[in-house]
Amino acid sequence: xxxxxxxxxxxxxxxxxxxxxxxxxxxxxxxxxxxxxxxxxxxxxxxxxxxxxxxxxxxxxxxxxxxxxxxxxxxxxxxxxxxxxxxxxxxxxxxxxxxxxxxxxxxxxxxxxxxxxxxxxxxxxxxxxxxxxxxxxxxxxxxxxxxxxxxxxxxxxxxxxxxxxxxxxxxxxxxxxxxxxxxxxxxxxxxxxxxxxxxxxxxxxxxxxxxxxxxxxxxxxxxxxxxxxxxxxxxxxxxxxxxxxxxxxxxxxxxxxxxxxxxxxxxxxxxxx
Amino acid sequence: xxxxxxxxxxxxxxxxxxxxxxxxxxxxxxxxxxxxxxxxxxxxxxxxxxxxxxxxxxxxxxxxxxxxxxxxxxxxxxxxxxxxxxxxxxxxxxxxxxxxxxxxxxxxxxxxxxxxxxxxxxxxxxxxxxxxxxxxxxxxxxxxxxxxxxxxxxxxxxxxxxxxxxxxxxxxxxxxxxxxxxxxxxxxxxxxxxxxxxxxxxxxxxxxxxxxxxxxxxxxxxxxxxxxxxxxxxxxxxxxxxxxxxxxxxxxxxxxxxxxxxxxxxxxxxxxxxxxxxxxxxxxxxxxxxxxxxxxxxxxxxxxxxxxxxxxxxxxxxx
Numbered sequence: 001x002x003x004x005x006x007x008x009x010x011x012x013x014x015x016x017x018x019x020x021x022x023x024x025x026x027x028x029x030x031x032x033x034x035x036x037x038x039x040x041x042x043x044x045x046x047x048x049x050x051x052x053x054x055x056x057x058x059x060x061x062x063x064x065x066x067x068x069x070x071x072x073x074x075x076x077x078x079x080x081x082x083x084x085x086x087x088x089x090x091x092x093x094x095x096x097x098x099x100x101x102x103x104x105x106x107x108x109x110x111x112x113x114x115x116x117x118x119x120x121x122x123x124x125x126x127x128x129x130x131x132x133x134x135x136x137x138x139x140x141x142x143x144x145x146x147x148x149x150x151x152x153x154x155x156x157x158x159x160x161x162x163x164x165x166x167x168x169x170x171x172x173x174x175x176x177x178x179x180x181x182x183x184x185x186x187x188x189x190x191x192x193x194x195x196x197x198x199x200x201x202x203x204x205x206x207x208x209x210x211x212x213x214x215x216x217x218x219x220x221x222x223x224x225x226x227x228x229x230x231x232x233x234x235x236x237x238x239x240x241x242x243x244x245x246x247x248x249x250x251x252x253x254x255x256x257x258x259x260x261x262x263x264x265x266x267x268x269x270x271x272x273x
Numbered sequence: 274x275x276x277x278x279x280x281x282x283x284x285x286x287x288x289x290x291x292x293x294x295x296x297x298x299x300x301x302x303x304x305x306x307x308x309x310x311x312x313x314x315x316x317x318x319x320x321x322x323x324x325x326x327x328x329x330x331x332x333x334x335x336x337x338x339x340x341x342x343x344x345x346x347x348x349x350x351x352x353x354x355x356x357x358x359x360x361x362x363x364x365x366x367x368x369x370x371x372x373x374x375x376x377x378x379x380x381x382x383x384x385x386x387x388x389x390x391x392x393x394x395x396x397x398x399x400x401x402x403x404x405x406x407x408x409x410x411x412x413x414x415x416x417x418x419x420x421x422x423x424x425x426x427x428x429x430x431x432x433x434x435x436x437x438x439x440x441x442x443x444x445x446x447x448x449x450x451x452x453x454x455x456x457x458x459x460x461x462x463x464x465x466x467x468x469x470x471x472x473x474x475x476x477x478x479x480x481x482x483x484x485x486x487x488x489x490x491x492x493x494x495x496x497x498x499x500x501x502x503x504x505x506x507x508x509x510x511x512x513x514x515x516x517x518x519x520x521x522x523x524x525x526x527x528x529x530x531x532x533x534x535x536x537x538x539x540x541x542x543x544x545x546x547x548x549x550x551x552x553x554x555x556x557x558x559x560x561x562x563x564x565x566x567x568x569x570x571x572x573x574x575x576x577x578x579x580x581x582x583x584x585x586x587x588x589x590x591x592x
Contacts, residue, residue, distance in 0.1 A: 011382060011387065015382055015383075015387065015393050018379065018397070019397075021467075022396050022400065025400075025408075028411070028414070029411055085307060088304075089304060089307050091300075092301070096296070096297060096300035098300075098301065102588055103588065106585070106587075107311075108308070108311050109584055110315070110580065111315040113576055114319070114573060114576065115527070115572040115573055116528075117528070117549060117568070118319050118573040119315065119319060120556075120569070121321075121322055121325055121565065121566055122318040122321040122325075123314070145310050145311075146314070146315075148311055152307070176295075177300050177303075202402055206405070206407075208405065208531035208534075209549075209553070213553070213557055223404050223407075223531075226406055226407070227534070230410060230535075240414075241414075244411060247404070251402045251403065251404070259395060259402075262401075262402060266401070266475055267479060
């Protein structure tokens with residue numbers, strides 16, 4: 001299994017060196033965010049702060065708090081709705097296949113690869129038309145619609161692993177389309193829901209293009225507000241780094257506690273089963 | 274296919290033939306909203322964007338008079354768009370190569386039955402949970418020419434201007450621009466690779482774990498050394514994974530927007546500009562809707578070249 005010519009110390013040296021590279025941005029982010037502004041100078045960039053100063057956090061939090069809330073108002077309903085929709089679609093496309101179902105699935109799947117710039121102009125016209133432009137509800141709608149391909153893909157692959165025989169026997173017992181879904185699929189798809197929910201939560205939280213084009217000022221999610229922080233006057237790097245950390249915290253926490261499911265989603269979304 | 278035949282046989286054999294067909298109708302009924310949404314919001318809107326790209330709508334007021342390929346002709350003779358095409362081309366190639374090489378290297382390291390494997394794995398994976406905007410903000414500072422990594426490099430006698438460097442290498446005159454690798458793009462590639470290698474590590478690690486030990490053992494029995502085992506046995510097995518990684522990374526890099534917007538913006542002489550940034554600025558800042566739509570169509574076509582054959586071939590594999 002192991003490369004024998006690799007001696008262990010070299011192996012660990014490489015791993016640790018590369019880990020340092022991957023952690024370097026986090027180190028700089030944390031130490032910078034804890035410094036008072038006068039210590040945030042170019043020459044002291046890599047040095048630890050002389051004393052901990054949390055004022056950049058309170059400043060970043062005051063500026064970003066409304067947008068953090070917006071992000072939660074956006075992400076929670078969007079995640080739940082798109083998971084539900086994806087689960088129904090995945091159920092139909094894996095267990096109630098009809099002629100052309102695979103082709104239809106491919107046609108739906110294409111939607112997850114398109115550059116969203118190619119639908120953005122009509123989308124904004126449409127949202128203005130129905131009065132959802134510049135609203136969190138509008139963004140929820142957008143993320144549910146453009147989340148259909150990926151959530152359908154994930155659930156379809158997930159349901160493919162549930163044996164057809166289980167469904168057949170439930171049908172013989174008299175369960176119909178909804179009965180099978182309610183009593184067989186849902187109880188068996190808790191993991192599937194967790195994986196899809198984490199995936200959608202992370203993606204929608206981090207999304208920028210829709211957020212910056214569909215909402216303005218007080219309706220904006222946190223990523224847009226974070227980007228705007230650097231656009232204003234002189235960049236206060238300590239506040240900027242504290243803001244970046246705050247904005248990244250929810251998805252980072254999800255990763256730390258539920259990383260296993262995140263990676264599952266990652267693989268499920270790319271390798272077609 | 275298997276499920277389809279099974280389904281059919283059940284339909285014929287069970288006593289509840291009528292209710293099953295009713296269930297089938299119900300199943301399709303539940304699918305219809307999604308089909309309509311995708312139909313309108315993906316395909317319909319792409320069509321509408323295509324139409325806008327052929328129109329005269331280059332101001333705040335919509336003007337749908339047909340102008341043919343005028344917007345496209347303008348773009349392809351435009352200095353900024355030519356620069357964008359060059360930048361995207363080199364960004365995509367360097368980015369994908371780096372993600373594959375670094376990802377495979379890290380996966381092989383992690384696959385050596387090491388201690389604390391999950392700790393190391395998490396260190397390489399966590400950037401993927403971050404947003405491109407956060408990555409952009411942090412790396413903007415790390416690779417700032419007067420700070421960051423340069424403080425170390427300067428001590429070594431190296432000095433790089435990173436993303437403020439306007440050098441194009443080797444700078445061959447081509448259209449209105451100089452063709453070559455924009456050096457400033459390297460900084461963006463480093464940030465993007467930092468964020469995205471976790472994906473290829475995860476893919477390759479899953480692939481490596483799927484190679485049965487007997488296969489390696491057999492090769493060793495035949496006298497292959499470890500290097501040969503990797504090169505001749507493992508690498509070919511990992512090839513389908515490499516294809517997937519290329520496709521996924523290509524579609525990400527061809528439509529990249531937020532990382533560059535947050536980290537560098539278009540840059541002097543548009544050395545770090547990409548179509549995604551140009552489209553956003555010209556459409557929503559400049560109100561050149563038809564030009565923006567034309568950029569979007571070019572982006573879509575570039576992505577489709579990679580994605581459509583990939584999707585189509587995997588569809589055949591399933592049927």
